[in-house]
Structure formats: structure tokens, C-alpha cells
Amino acid sequence: xxxxxxxxxAPWRRSAAGSVGLYSYFVRLAFLKFLAYRLRxxxxxxxxxxxxxxHYYIYSALFASAVADSPDGLxxxxxxxxxxxxxxxxxxxxxxxxxxxxRELSRQIQEGEIAVxxxxxxxxxxVMMFEAIGESGFRLLMFTLPIMVVIVPLFRIxxxxxxxxxxxxxxxxxxxxxxxxxxxxxxxxxxxxxxNIQGVMRAKMVSMDFLTGVVVPFTFFxxxxxxLMDWLPFQYVSYIPVTIYLGxxxxxxxxxxxxxxxxxxxxxxxxxxxxxxxxxxxVIVQGG
Amino acid sequence: xxxxxxxxxxxxxxxxxxxxxxxxxxxxxxxxxPRRELLRAVDDVSFEIPAGEMVGYxxxxxxxKSTTLKMLTGILTPTSGEVTVGGxxxxxxxxxxxxxxxxxxxxxxxxxxxxxxxxxxxxxQKIYEVDEQTYQRQMGIFDxxxxxxxxxxxxxxKLSLGQRMRCDLAAALLHRPRVLFLDEPTIGxxxxxxxxxxxxxxxxxxxxxxxxxxxTHDIGDIEQLCRxxxxxxxxxxxxxxxxxxxxxxxxxxxxxxxxxxDTATSAELAATTGDLPVRWTSGEGRRHQAEFNRSExxxxxxxxxxxxxxxxLDLSLAEQPIEEVVRDIYRQQGRPTP
Ligand SMILES: Nc1ncnc2c1ncn2[C@@H]1O[C@H](COP(=O)(O)OP(=O)(O)O)[C@@H](O)[C@H]1O
Ligand SMILES: [Mg+2]
Numbered sequence: 312x313x314x315x316x317x318x319x320x321a322p323w324r325r326s327a328a329g330s331v332g333l334y335s336y337f338v339r340l341a342f343l344k345f346l347a348y349r350l351r352x353x354x355x356x357x358x359x360x361x362x363x364x365x366h367y368y369i370y371s372a373l374f375a376s377a378v379a380d381s382p383d384g385l386x387x388x389x390x391x392x393x394x395x396x397x398x399x400x401x402x403x404x405x406x407x408x409x410x411x412x413x414r415e416l417s418r419q420i421q422e423g424e425i426a427v428x429x430x431x432x433x434x435x436x437x438v439m440m441f442e443a444i445g446e447s448g449f450r451l452l453m454f455t456l457p458i459m460v461v462i463v464p465l466f467r468i469x470x471x472x473x474x475x476x477x478x479x480x481x482x483x484x485x486x487x488x489x490x491x492x493x494x495x496x497x498x499x500x501x502x503x504x505x506x507n508i509q510g511v512m513r514a515k516m517v518s519m520d521f522l523t524g525v526v527v528p529f530t531f532f533x534x535x536x537x538x539l540m541d542w543l544p545f546q547y548v549s550y551i552p553v554t555i556y557l558g559x560x561x562x563x564x565x566x567x568x569x570x571x572x573x574x575x576x577x578x579x580x581x582x583x584x585x586x587x588x589x590x591x592x593x594v595i596v597q598g599g
Numbered sequence: 600x601x602x603x604x605x606x607x608x609x610x611x612x613x614x615x616x617x618x619x620x621x622x623x624x625x626x627x628x629x630x631x632x633p634r635r636e637l638l639r640a641v642d643d644v645s646f647e648i649p650a651g652e653m654v655g656y657x658x659x660x661x662x663x664k665s666t667t668l669k670m671l672t673g674i675l676t677p678t679s680g681e682v683t684v685g686g687x688x689x690x691x692x693x694x695x696x697x698x699x700x701x702x703x704x705x706x707x708x709x710x711x712x713x714x715x716x717x718x719x720x721x722x723x724q725k726i727y728e729v730d731e732q733t734y735q736r737q738m739g740i741f742d743x744x745x746x747x748x749x750x751x752x753x754x755x756x757k758l759s760l761g762q763r764m765r766c767d768l769a770a771a772l773l774h775r776p777r778v779l780f781l782d783e784p785t786i787g788x789x790x791x792x793x794x795x796x797x798x799x800x801x802x803x804x805x806x807x808x809x810x811x812x813x814x815t816h817d818i819g820d821i822e823q824l825c826r827x828x829x830x831x832x833x834x835x836x837x838x839x840x841x842x843x844x845x846x847x848x849x850x851x852x853x854x855x856x857x858x859x860x861d862t863a864t865s866a867e868l869a870a871t872t873g874d875l876p877v878r879w880t881s882g883e884g885r886r887h888q889a890e891f892n893r894s895e896x897x898x899x900x901x902x903x904x905x906x907x908x909x910x911x912l913d914l915s916l917a918e919q920p921i922e923e924v925v926r927d928i929y930r931q932q933g934r935p936t937p
Contacts, residue, residue, distance in 0.1 A: 318604045320685030323698045333725040344713050427709040429674040431726055432698040592676055
């Protein structure tokens with residue numbers, strides 16, 4: 312029987328080389344897509360610089376008044392130069408790992424656009440993961456690097472205590488990208504079950520930078536809060552990579568936090584796969 | 600004869616609706632105890648489609664066409680019933696299955712909005728693992744039949760609806776799928792663009808033997824493309840068979856238009872056809888219209904009586920448009936389908 316008259320569909324699996332080709336193409340496409348909108352990011356450089364400048368003056372004032380009560384010159388466990396470095400590195404990191412998967416995915420679900428992804432032979436979650444990588448690749452070149460060029464000399468940001476920590480900080484921010492995008496993916500999946508997800512998105516926008524430690528280092532918070540955060544993935548998005556940079560994790564402790572970060576990345580990916588498959592089974596794609 | 604490529608048995612899908620109560624107090628009660636209701640959008644639908652056939656799945660708005668298609672493409676799980684396409688269950692083996700199908704959902708594009716059209720095709724090549732030779736050959740065919748070569752390098756958002764639909768059709772067929780699902784492929788297109796799409800579908804079916812299922816409420820699509828039609832209304836199949844059979848089933852209604860030399864009333868004309876089953880539907884002065892059924896009375900007989908009884912200048916006979924055929928089918932609800 313010829314291929315077109317048999318009533319069976321031939322079994323098919325994408326080859327390993329095919330997978331590499333496909334997913335790297337998604338990285339490329341995401342990169343190109345954001346490149347088309349690169350002008351937007353020039354204003355981003357200005358606003359990030361303003362954020363960091365604002366924090367610089369706030370913390371300088373805070374330290375000036377608080378240091379009198381603190382004989383070792385530490386506030387929240389950090390010296391003033393460390394504090395400024397914390398702020399700068401956390402915003403530089405954020406310029407790299409940030410993405411809008413949750414908003415994008417929930418929009419696609421609610422407008423029914425998800426249908427065109429579901430009729431394609433790939434895993435939507437994996438595709439979105441690689442798109443996020445492409446986006447971050449773009450951000451690294453067109454956003455993170457320009458910000459560093461401005462901020463590092465402007466506030467005389469110090470390097471880490473050891474040069475190797477540059478590498479580990481970068482590795483840690485890459486894992487942060489996985490955690491951040493997978494958390495966003497899970498959040499986006501909520502749109503399958505909720506009619507109105509805008510509220511959730513707004514709550515996320517407000518609380519995310521706070522929970523990850525971008526706004527204020529955790530050491531400023533009460534102990535019970537810090538213990539609570541130990542059980543959640545958020546601090547691995549920003550607080551941990553930044554404290555790695557500051558040299559707060561040495562030797563086995565460094566290995567430990569990186570492994571926990573890796574574990575969270577895997578766990579959130581698996582959770583995403585599970586939630587996605589369950590939701591798709593119950594999916595109601597909107598619109599004709 | 601091997602088994603049909605596409606088999607649908609007892610396919611049913613309910614949507615859960617929240618029914619709103621009236622007024623403020625009703626709204627408050629809704630918050631606490633929403634009144635849920637089930638809407639059966641697709642109701643016990645069964646059919647088989649052999650490989651290579653082109654079938655029109657037709658019905659009015661809200662009849663359940665898109666819902667059926669979503670289940671056939673695997674993006675919606677049915678409430679009950681079975682579908683197998685080439686031995687695969689669409690919603691269960693989604694990744695495997697979607698390799699073999701193509702789909703276009705009306706106005707919803709599957710091309711990447713911000714990118715040049717050709718980037719989307721290159722991506723689809725990777726998604727379906729289409730080798731370079733097949734890719735070039737398919738693109739050649741698409742350029743021949745659809746003229747998409749001219750705007751391959753434009754971003755999708757700059758294309759007109761007709762251009763985009765052509766690209767979308769090509770995109771759905773790049774990987775030479777076995778089955779093509781089209782949900783309202785000509786909706787919103789102008790006459791020329793519609794004709795392009797229909798021509799393309801005819802050619803691609805002959806060339807590749809692809810099985811095509813298209814929903815539409817454009818009768819032109821059906822008349823020009825499909826020998827077989829499935830009519831669905833309120834989720835149920837009302838007719839499944841050849842277009843010709845459909846005409847026969849509702850009878851072969853014919854519309855007769857006459858132009859007279861002198862003015863006459865409908866009653867005067869009705870007198871000329873006398874006891875024949877002819878219905879004079881409208882007209883005054885010199886132009887009149889009548890309807891009769893060829894299966895009940897031969898056209899020649901009607902015309903002979905008419906010409907004998909009145910001074911006829913001109914006359915024409917027209918087949919009943921398929922829209923009305925479908926409407927008649929809807930009216931015959933309750934009668935079992937053959
Ligand atoms: N997501 C949904 N939720 C609730 N009801 C729906 C949904 N989608 C479709 N329906 C209802 O199901 C019926 C069939 O819809 P559909 O399959 O889109 O019809 P068609 O494509 O023939 O116009 C309609 O009454 C429609 O209102
Ligand atoms: Mg529809």
C-alpha cells in the first residue's frame with residue numbers, strides 16, 4: 312500500500328538532532344523578535360539606572376543614621392559598599408532573567424491562540440523555555456551589558472572577593488532564569504481554570520521583586536520571614552545569586568546553594584509539565 | 600477496501616455554562632451558588648471518512664462545527680465518544696498525531712506575527728522535520744498555486760487577510776499532512792481570494808491525495824469543493840451523504856421566472872398551470888415567479904401549459920440555491936437520516 316492510501320498513520324518521533332535544531336531555532340527566533348523591538352530597551356537602561364540611583368541615596372542615608380547604633384558598621388548584615396553592590400548586581404541580574412511568560416501564556420490561553428500551538432507536534436512548555444532563553448540572550452547583549460557599562464563605573468561597584476565568583480554568579484543567574492520562567496509558566500497555566508487572571512498577574516508584578524529579594528535584601532527582614540523564604544524558590548531568583556557574588560557562600564555552602572537551585576529548576580519544570588498536561592486534558596479553547 | 604482513515608463514533612461534547620440570575624440580589628446569589636448548566640455543543644456525532652475524500656461539514660453559526668473540529672485536531676477532549684484517525688486518538692497522542700495533520704482555524708494565523716513569513720516556514724520545516732528537498736519542492740508548488748513568493752520576506756502583520764490566508768494554507772501543508780482540517784477557510788475573504796483558495800484546495804487534493812474536512816457556512820465552498828456533505832445543527836448530524844442526494848432528498852425544487860407581454864395577476868397565471876403542483880410565489884405586472892418540484896412534475900409540462908395559457912416573452916429556470924436546501928433539511932428535523 313502506498314503512503315497516501317493506507318489508513319494508518321506512521322509512528323513518528325523527532326530525532327535528537329531534530330530536537331537540537333528545533334529548539335535552537337526557537338532561541339534564534341525569540342532573539343530576532345526582541346531585536347525588532349530593541350528601541351524599547353534603551354529607555355529600559357535609563358529607568359534601571361534611575362532605580363539603582365534611588366536606592367543608592369536611600370541606603371546611603373539609611374546607613375548614615377543607622378551606623379551610629381551599629382559598632383561594626385553593618386546594617387542588615389551588610390556594609391554600605393556591599394549594600395550598594397547588592398542593589399546594583401540584583402538589578403543587573405533582573406535585566407537578564409526577566410520575562411513575561413506568565414502574561415503571554417495566559418493571554419494566549421484566554422484568547423484561544425493556544426490552539427495553534429496545540430496542533431503542533433512539540434511540547435509547548437519546552438518551546439516556551441527555549442524562547443525565554445532566546446529572550447534572555449537578547450537581553451544579555453542589548454540590555455544587561457549596557458546597564459553594566461553605565462552602573463558599574465557610576466557607583467564604583469566592586470568585583471566579587473574571588474574572580475571565580477564571576478562565573479558562579481553567572482551560572483546562578485542562568486538557573487534563576489529557569490526558575491523564574493518555569494514559575495511564570497505555572498502561573499500562566501492558571502488561565503486555563505480562571506476567567507479573570509489579571510488580578511493574579513498584578514499581584515505577581517507587585518510581589519515578585521519583593522519575594523526574590525530585588526527590592527530589599529532578606530537580611531533586613533525578621534528571622535521568621537527568612538526561614539519561610541528558605542522553603543520557597545523565590546530567593547533563588549535573585550537573593551542567592553547576588554549573595555554568591557558578594558562572597559557570602561564559600562566552599563561547600565556554595566556547592567549546596569547551587570545544587571538546591573538546580574533542584575528547584577528541575578522541580579518547577581516537572582511541576583509545569585504535570586500541570587500543563589492536566590490542564591490541556593480539560594482545556595476549553597476559546598473562540599471559533 | 601481498508602477501514603476508513605477517520606472514524607468518529609458517538610462524539611459528544613458538553614460545555615459548562617454559568618447561568619446568570621437577574622438583578623442585584625441575583626448577582627449576589629450567583630456569587631455564592633452559581634447556577635450551572637450544561638450545553639451540549641456536539642451530540643452523538645458519528646461518521647467515517649476514507650482517505651483522500653474532501654468533506655464539507657456545514658451548519659449555521661453555533662451548530663457545533665468548530666467544537667467538532669477541535670476534538671478531531673486533538674485540542675479539545677470530548678465528553679464521550681471515540682475518534683481515531685489512522686489508528687491514533689487525537690487528544691491522547693497529541694504530539695504523534697499532530698505530525699500528520701494540518702489545520703487552519705479561520706482568522707487565527709499560525710504564522711509568527713512579528714517575523715517575515717519565510718521565518719515561519721523555516722520554523723515549520725524544523726517542527727515537522729521536513730528535509731530540504733521536500734521543503735524546496737513544496738515551496739515551489741505553493742508559489743505556483745498561491746503566488747506566495749512575492750511576500751515571503753514581509754512580516755506577517757503587514758499582509759492582507761487574503762495573502763495571510765494563502766500563507767496559512769501553505770503553512771498547514773508544508774509537511775504534506777495526511778489530513779487537513781479547515782475551519783471556515785474562506786471567511787472574510789473577497790470573491791477573488793475565495794476563488795484562489797478553492798482552486799488551491801482542489802489542486803492540492805488531486806496532487807497529494809490529502810483528506811480534507813472543511814467547515815463553512817459559505818455554500819459556494821461546498822458547491823465547488825465537496826461531493827460529500829455532513830450537515831450539523833444544534834450538535835446533531837442531520838444529513839450525511841452526497842451533495843446530489845441532498846438535493847434529491849429535499850426534492851429538486853426549481854424556480855421559474857416568466858416575463859409576459861401584458862400585465863397579469865398571480866391568480867391569472869395560476870389558472871394556466873391549473874391542477875399542477877406549481878406554487879406562484881411572487882410577482883405582479885409583467886414578471887412572475889413560481890416554484891415547483893421536478894420530482895412531482897416535469898418542467899416541460901409546466902412550460903407547455905404556461906406558453907399555451909399566456910403570452911410569454913421570456914422564461915428561465917433556476918436550481919434552488921443550496922442555502923435553501925440546507926434550510927429545508929433543518930426544517931425536516933426528526934426525520935431519520937439515511
Ligand atoms: N468555550 C465555550 N464555552 C461555552 N460554550 C461554548 C464554547 N465554545 C462554543 N460554545 C457553544 O457551543 C455551541 C457550538 O459552538 P461552535 O462549535 O463554535 O459552533 P460553530 O463553529 O458551528 O459556529 C454554541 O452554542 C456555542 O455558543
Ligand atoms: Mg465556528
